Amino acid sequence: MSTASGEKAVxxxxxxxxxxxxxxxxxxxxxxxxxxxxxxxxxxxSGSGKSTLLLCLAGVLAPDAGEVRLxxxxxxxxxxxxxxxxxxxxxxxxxxxxxLVPELTALENVALPLLLGGARRSAAETAARTWxxxxxxxxxxxxxxxxxxxxxxxRVAIARAMVTEPExxxxxEPTGALDSLSGELVMNQLVRVVREAGTTVVLVxxxxxxxxxxxxxxxxxxxxxxxxxxxxxxxxVS
Amino acid sequence: xxxxxxxxxxxLRVAAVGGxxxxxxxxxxxxxxxxxxxxxxxxxxxxxIGPGDGPYRLNLVAxxxxxxxxxxxxLLMCIPVLTxxxxxxxxxxxxxxxxxxxxxMAGATPSEVRRVVAWETGLAAGxxxxxxxAAYVVAHVWFSDVPGVTAPDGRRVVDFGSSSTGLLFxxxxxxxxxxxxxxxIGVPLGAALGARLALRRTAITPFAVVRRARRRPPTLxxxxxxxxxxxxxVFWSALGRALPDSLVERPWFVLTVPVLVxxxxxxxxxxxxxxxYALGRLLAPRTRRPALLIxxxxxxxxxxxxxxxxxxxxxxxxxxCGACGLRENFALASGETGPYRDPLxxxxxxTRSFEVVNIAVLIGLAIAAAGLLVVAAEGVVTRRRxxxxxxxxxxxxxxxxxxxxxxxxxxxxxxxxxxxxTGVLGARGVYGSTVEVNGPVQPNGSLPRLTVDVPIxxxxxxxxxxxxxxLALVMTVGSLAFLRSSTDIRELRAxx
Ligand SMILES: Nc1ncnc2c1ncn2[C@@H]1O[C@H](COP(=O)(O)OP(=O)(O)OP(=O)(O)O)[C@@H](O)[C@H]1O
Ligand SMILES: [Mg+2]
Numbered sequence: 032m033s034t035a036s037g038e039k040a041v042x043x044x045x046x047x048x049x050x051x052x053x054x055x056x057x058x059x060x061x062x063x064x065x066x067x068x069x070x071x072x073x074x075x076x077s078g079s080g081k082s083t084l085l086l087c088l089a090g091v092l093a094p095d096a097g098e099v100r101l102x103x104x105x106x107x108x109x110x111x112x113x114x115x116x117x118x119x120x121x122x123x124x125x126x127x128x129x130x131l132v133p134e135l136t137a138l139e140n141v142a143l144p145l146l147l148g149g150a151r152r153s154a155a156e157t158a159a160r161t162w163x164x165x166x167x168x169x170x171x172x173x174x175x176x177x178x179x180x181x182x183x184x185x186r187v188a189i190a191r192a193m194v195t196e197p198e199x200x201x202x203x204e205p206t207g208a209l210d211s212l213s214g215e216l217v218m219n220q221l222v223r224v225v226r227e228a229g230t231t232v233v234l235v236x237x238x239x240x241x242x243x244x245x246x247x248x249x250x251x252x253x254x255x256x257x258x259x260x261x262x263x264x265x266x267x268v269s
Numbered sequence: 270x271x272x273x274x275x276x277x278x279x280x281l282r283v284a285a286v287g288g289x290x291x292x293x294x295x296x297x298x299x300x301x302x303x304x305x306x307x308x309x310x311x312x313x314x315x316x317x318i319g320p321g322d323g324p325y326r327l328n329l330v331a332x333x334x335x336x337x338x339x340x341x342x343x344l345l346m347c348i349p350v351l352t353x354x355x356x357x358x359x360x361x362x363x364x365x366x367x368x369x370x371x372x373x374m375a376g377a378t379p380s381e382v383r384r385v386v387a388w389e390t391g392l393a394a395g396x397x398x399x400x401x402x403a404a405y406v407v408a409h410v411w412f413s414d415v416p417g418v419t420a421p422d423g424r425r426v427v428d429f430g431s432s433s434t435g436l437l438f439x440x441x442x443x444x445x446x447x448x449x450x451x452x453x454i455g456v457p458l459g460a461a462l463g464a465r466l467a468l469r470r471t472a473i474t475p476f477a478v479v480r481r482a483r484r485r486p487p488t489l490x491x492x493x494x495x496x497x498x499x500x501x502x503v504f505w506s507a508l509g510r511a512l513p514d515s516l517v518e519r520p521w522f523v524l525t526v527p528v529l530v531x532x533x534x535x536x537x538x539x540x541x542x543x544x545x546y547a548l549g550r551l552l553a554p555r556t557r558r559p560a561l562l563i564x565x566x567x568x569x570x571x572x573x574x575x576x577x578x579x580x581x582x583x584x585x586x587x588x589x590c591g592a593c594g595l596r597e598n599f600a601l602a603s604g605e606t607g608p609y610r611d612p613l614x615x616x617x618x619x620t621r622s623f624e625v626v627n628i629a630v631l632i633g634l635a636i637a638a639a640g641l642l643v644v645a646a647e648g649v650v651t652r653r654r655x656x657x658x659x660x661x662x663x664x665x666x667x668x669x670x671x672x673x674x675x676x677x678x679x680x681x682x683x684x685x686x687x688x689x690x691t692g693v694l695g696a697r698g699v700y701g702s703t704v705e706v707n708g709p710v711q712p713n714g715s716l717p718r719l720t721v722d723v724p725i726x727x728x729x730x731x732x733x734x735x736x737x738x739x740l741a742l743v744m745t746v747g748s749l750a751f752l753r754s755s756t757d758i759r760e761l762r763a764x765x
Contacts, residue, residue: 091661118663130658134566143559147664152557192662 039066041100042231043088043199048097048107050083057083059254060097065199070225070232072245080254081235082203088233089124089201090114101199119147123192123230125202130188131176137163138172141191148195162190166220182213189221199231206241218244290361297643298390299397301354302456305347306401307408309452312343313444322442330439335622341527342629345588348531349581349633351456353640355463356577358390359647383468391461398456409440486542486572495536499695502529506699526699530591533695534584537688541579545680546572559664560671567676578644578677579684581637582737586688587695589630589733593726594696596623601723602704609706609719630733638740645677645748653755660756669756670749677745682738689734693725 043065050058057080065071075081086092088099090106093114099107101121106114118124131140141159146152163169166186176184185205192200205221206214222244225232234245242248250257315336325331330339369382444452505525516522549568556562567574599619601607606620649656656669701723708717 086661089661112665115660115663115665118661119665120663122663124662126658126661130662132563132566132655132659134570135563139553139562139566143562144663146557146559146562147668150557152555155557 039069041065042067042069042102043233044100045084045088046098046100048084048087048099049095050080050087050092051095052083056095057254058087058094061251061254061256062097063249063256065231065233067198067231068226068229069247070222070234070245072242072248073233073235073251074237074239074242074248075251075257077237079251081237081251083254084251085201085203085233085235089122090117091124119144120195121197121199123189123195123197123200125185125188125192125200125205127204127207128181128184131184131191133176136173136175137168137179137187140176140187141194144191144195159190159194162194163187165224166190180213181209182217185209185217186220189217189224193224193228193230196228197230199233200225201233201235203235204237205234206238207236211240214238214241290364294357294360295389295393297357297360298354298393298460299400301350301357302394302397302460303401303404305350305354305456306398306452307405308343308346308350309455310402310405310444310449311439312340313448313452314439314442315343316340317442317444317448318439319442322439325439332618341530342588342626345527345530345584346629346633347456348584349636349640351459351463352581352584353636353643354394354460355467356640356643356647358464358467359651360643383465386468387461387465390464391457394460395457398453401456402453412440486546487539488543491536491539491543493536494532495540495691498529498531498533498536499691499698502526502533502695503698505529530588530695533691534587534688537583537587537684537691538580540687541583541680541684542572544683545569545574548680548683560668561675563668563672564675564679567672568680572680574644574648574676578641578741579681581633581640582681582741583684583688585630585633585637586685586733586737587692588633589627590689590692590726590730591696592623592626592630592692593729593733594693594723595700596620596626597726598696598700598704598723599623601721602706604706607706607721609708609721634737634740637737638744641677641741642744642747645673645745646751649673649748649751649755656752656756666752666756670752673749673752674742674745678738678742681741685734685737689730693730697723697725 041064044063046062048058048061049056059080061080061084063071073081073084083092087094087107090099090109091114093111094107097107098105101117106117109117124130131137132143135143138156138159141162142150142152142155145155145158150158160169160172163172166189168183168186168190171179171183171187174183176187179187185208189200189202189205192202202221206217209217218241221232224230232245234241236242315330318330318333318336330336369385373379373382509522545568549565549570549572551565552561553565553569556565596619597606599605600623603619604610605618659669660666703720703722705718705720708719710716
């Protein structure tokens with residue numbers, strides 16, 4: 032499959048996605064395409080449906096209408112367990128905070144997706160160590176999440192999302208709980224590593240400085256794509 | 270003054286406004302203390318039985334020699350009940366903790382906030398104590414009718430000869446007033462103190478309630494308690510056989526036995542924490558199975574969860590297996606069982622009496638199982654944010670479910686086995702592993718005394734252990750009912 036230009040392969044796409052919690056739809060017919068290796072920022076005011084859209088793209092939520100394609104799989108049509116398995120190998124997910132298991136060490140947290148895939152303990156830990164080092168948190172291998180700073184645990188969380196070398200990483204406000212300095216550090220490392228690995232990234236944020244790391248930016252307003260760039264300023268303010 | 274300390278009533282209201290979970294916690298605390306008060310009052314009544322009282326239908330109450338054992342058993346029954354109440358005190362606690370933190374943020378001092386928790390528990394237990402006392406009064410009146418024989422002139426005559434008549438409960442005695450006061454005040458006071466003590470290791474900061482846990486559970490103290498208590502028990506019973514009966518039948522001498530049993534049990538229960546810790550340490554670095562890894566890390570991280578779960582279970586198994594051992598001993602000695610069974614012994618006094626004990630053990634086990642369900646479910650609900658995040662990032666629910674079952678049941682297996690062995694060995698230690706019985710009548714008419722070995726009660730103990738573990742498994746699996754809603758993606762939206 033290819034985009035209109037015919038040059039770059041599409042890694043992830045959505046067509047006319049609709050998702051509602053109860054009666055009011057949170058996402059109202061969004062279509063988008065992300066090219067392989069591209070970093071796409073999704074911005075929008077609070078409540079505009081960014082997280083909902085991302086959860087649909089990640090296969091956590093099944094859309095009410097429309098479809099999500101990953102490569103040539105229509106994941107929106109797959110069963111819940113198929114979609115879960117997808118997140119174990121082909122899609123990495125990063126949230127604002129809290130996705131690390133507090134009782135496991137950083138190393139074990141990063142190794143967990145590999146262990147779930149049936150890897151041997153030593154192999155999983157070797158790979159996990161490499162990924163921790165890529166994010167410059169190799170020294171925290173034996174630390175536990177409650178003892179880490181926000182920026183450190185986000186870097187561990189991103190390492191965990193990338194350890195299976197997924198085609199796509201979906202991040203929802205990965206720096207949302209951080210101050211601007213550590214947010215910058217996390218974003219710099221994320222961009223550097225995904226560029227090296229050629230990973231496709233969808234980055235949800237309401238922060239204009241973070242969205243600037245993307246190759247391209249789309250804006251959501253009330254669950255719909257908003258073509259007017261002026262709104263970007265509003266998003267930064269709200 | 271407007272800058273004075275907030276009134277306790279104000280603080281209390283804030284502690285308990287949380288809705289269903291708070292109401293459930295308070296109600297279960299009250300129910301637990303009601304049951305404990307009832308048991309205490311019954312124990313007090315049995316203790317107050319004098320020479321002129323009775324007759325009683327139950328051998329356990331009728332036989333003066335067995336009464337101290339009954340009192341001890343009733344006192345020990347309070348432990349699983351109160352443990353259960355303690356376990357329930359964590360229901361809805363995360364939400365309450367957040368409110369307490371908010372109180373601190375608004376300027377309440379740490380001690381004021383601690384007082385709130387102690388008051389809440391104490392008041393709930395106080396209401397429970399009143400309800401328990403009321404229930405006891407109702408039972409007292411209900412059972413005070415003597416089922417006797419009606420004489421031809423209409424007068425009711427009590428038939429002293431038959432064991433099927435007499436009072437079921439000692440409803441003809443009213444304990445001394447100070448005993449009543451102790452029973453009524455003891456439970457709420459103990460509950461409030463317990464709640465206050467439980468907060469000792471927590472810091473209620475304006476941001477959150479932080480448990481200063483993550484310390485290695487003690488190994489030496491439990492080992493000392495366990496071994497020391499066990500040896501003291503054996504020593505005490507040897508002393509009991511050596512000393513004159515008049516001394517041995519004194520209440521303080523007899524009541525030392527449950528205290529020693531308790532010390533041994535506390536050693537075992539505290540030991541459960543270090544057992545869980547050691548097991549977790551052993552397994553976590555070695556396994557490649559994600560569920561086992563998570564369970565093992567949880568065990569090293571929160572080893573006291575394991576002991577919270579096992580407290581009542583240990584006690585039930587310990588006492589149950591101890592009772593099995595005792596029954597073998599007594600029944601053999603009295604000729605109710607064994608190779609030289611006395612054909613004239615048809616009353617089966619001990620066998621019957623121990624059936625009552627079995628019922629008590631079963632009740633204890635049921636309470637323990639209920640507590641286990643509460644702890645396991647609370648664990649799932651409290652960690653729902655983490656669980657939801659793990660599910661969202663691709664950890665299958667099955668893995669989480671397996672981890673939860675493993676972290677509860679795995680530490681329980683060795684603990685239950687040790688409790689069972691301790692119970693059986695304890696009974697043999699206290700009452701000996703051989704008894705003297707009457708042998709068959711010899712041709713010359715003499716009755717030889719023979720020494721026979723007391724059999725080890727393999728099958729009843731194994732049944733108890735098996736039932737306990739099966740029950741624990743069922744209860745833990747039951748707590749998984751909360752897993753689906755706790756891993757709902759919506760949980761990720763609430764701020765931590
Ligand atoms: N679990 C839910 N139940 C009900 N309504 C929900 C739920 N989750 C989201 N919504 C609603 O859907 C809409 C979109 O929410 P969403 O979380 O996707 O917004 P967002 O753009 O990520 O906002 P924010 O920047 O604040 O994270 C909002 O109106 C929100 O109230
Ligand atoms: Mg959001």
